[in-house]
Amino acid sequence: MISTIDTVLLRIAGHELQVLLWQRPADSRAWPGAWALPGGWVSEDRDQSLEQATCRILEQKAGLKPDYIEQVATIGNRQRDPNGWSMTVLHLALIRFSASESTHQDTRWVAVDAVRDQSLPLAFDHAKLLEKALERLSTKARYSTLPLYLAETELKLPELQRIYEIVLGNPLHKRAFRERILSAGVLEDTGVRIQGRGSPATIYRYQPDCAVRLFDRMMQGAMGEAIDE
Amino acid sequence: MISTIDTVLLRIAGHELQVLLWQRPADSRAWPGAWALPGGWVSEDRDQSLEQATCRILEQKAGLKPDYIEQVATIGNRQRDPNGWSMTVLHLALIRFSASESTHQDTRWVAVDAVRDQSLPLAFDHAKLLEKALERLSTKARYSTLPLYLAETELKLPELQRIYEIVLGNPLHKRAFRERILSAGVLEDTGVRIQGRGSPATIYRYQPDCAVRLFDRMMQGAMGEAIDE
DNA sequence: TCAATAGTGTCTCTAAGACACTATGAA
DNA sequence: TTCATAGTGTCTTAGAGACACTATTGA
Structure with missing residues (x-):
């Protein structure tokens, strides 16, 4: 066939x-x-x-x-x-x-x-x-950096958080999100700061060919749920 | 083709x-x-x-x-x-x-x-x-009850732990393992106790058609590792 | 008697969740 | 002035990891 x-x-x-x-x-x-x-x-x-x-x-x-x-x-x-x-x-x-x-x-x-x-x-x-x-x-998205590929190669962390929130369909805690992503070690600080309304936003960069990184915990949402697969 | x-x-x-x-x-x-x-x-x-x-x-x-x-x-x-x-x-x-x-x-x-x-x-x-x-x-095996299907439908927890250890290739902590598996809610206490060398072993039962349950954390091993997939 | 076994008590550590807070500049 | 924004400080909580401990029995 x-x-x-x-x-x-x-x-x-x-x-x-x-x-x-x-x-x-x-x-x-x-x-x-x-x-x-x-x-x-x-x-x-x-x-x-x-x-x-x-x-x-x-x-x-x-x-x-x-x-x-x-x-x-x-x-x-x-x-x-x-x-x-x-x-x-x-x-x-x-x-x-x-x-x-x-x-x-x-x-x-x-x-x-x-x-x-x-x-x-x-x-x-x-x-x-x-x-x-x-x-x-x-x-x-709940346990990896996969959604990063939806972001531009130069990005602000709040932008990436918005992408995660769209993908997951629910809001995330800013504090925990920053910690997680930065600790994954895929984002490099470009040194550039952009002045918007608030404090200057840090611009990070990732390599488009970088590997997906996994976390050891799930983020947010219902856990321990039964699945069929 | x-x-x-x-x-x-x-x-x-x-x-x-x-x-x-x-x-x-x-x-x-x-x-x-x-x-x-x-x-x-x-x-x-x-x-x-x-x-x-x-x-x-x-x-x-x-x-x-x-x-x-x-x-x-x-x-x-x-x-x-x-x-x-x-x-x-x-x-x-x-x-x-x-x-x-x-x-x-x-x-x-x-x-x-x-x-x-x-x-x-x-x-x-x-x-x-x-x-x-x-x-x-x-x-x-690091984040679900999947290896349960390798066990008999009536089993002792140390038996299941051994199965996990064989699958994962490394020893697990008894305390954490028991907590995890029991909290997943797939094992039912049959009430039967079997006398071996130590304290009487509790015999648990699972339904062969039960769904795989996921945990919100990984067990053991290297975390945050890069993968290709 | 001794070693293997099933199971519990309890401390530490890590990271997520929650909330408050500062600083800044656009409207 | 007001409010949206980027970012930090810090407390709580859940669960994993570590280790010690009891009780029991077969060799």
């Missing part, structure tokens, strides 16, 4: 988490004209590996190179595609706003909430796939 | 973590007679979903029904199979010793260490796949 790759590519725009969608051609057999996650088939000729295929497809569909890509799950069953058995390897990808403009006419950044409240229906089971990827992101 | 499913099925026997292996037929084109992870092709006719296919293949290859199954990753590239591009959905499965006897002649339980020190080479990239699944297990 033929396998595809689908990617949930996310960015932060303003105070909103957005997902990159791709519009299916008007003459598609299934879901013509519908919005969908950018995806495609693995090519035995052109692709060396799944990882490389994921990058190729994103480059092709949207002309974008994410700052972070991770496999979420592989979903395969008889129901998800009207044409019968189909299988897709789902990925979560993150990109910072300043690198996220796509020149492709058939792509669009859409607020994640617009898909969640079903004001924008997606093709196939892509709404479910989006949900899975978002759950992965918010789970990891 | 055709996709397969491979499963790392684990059990605890004595003080050893063991993996179920399956011997490839002597007339296979690739790796004849070699030991491999139990796996097989997804069947568009017989299978409804990947999950169901995973169970079918395990049932067929070994006649076993694991107490727990989880997807680990999907690996696909040009190198892993001498016949060219191939892709496999890797699973981690756990089974308690008392339910782990396989009647199939071409399967064998093998100490994980025997594969790790390369005294038993595996077919294809299966040694790497095993490593990936083991890493998932030991990571989750």
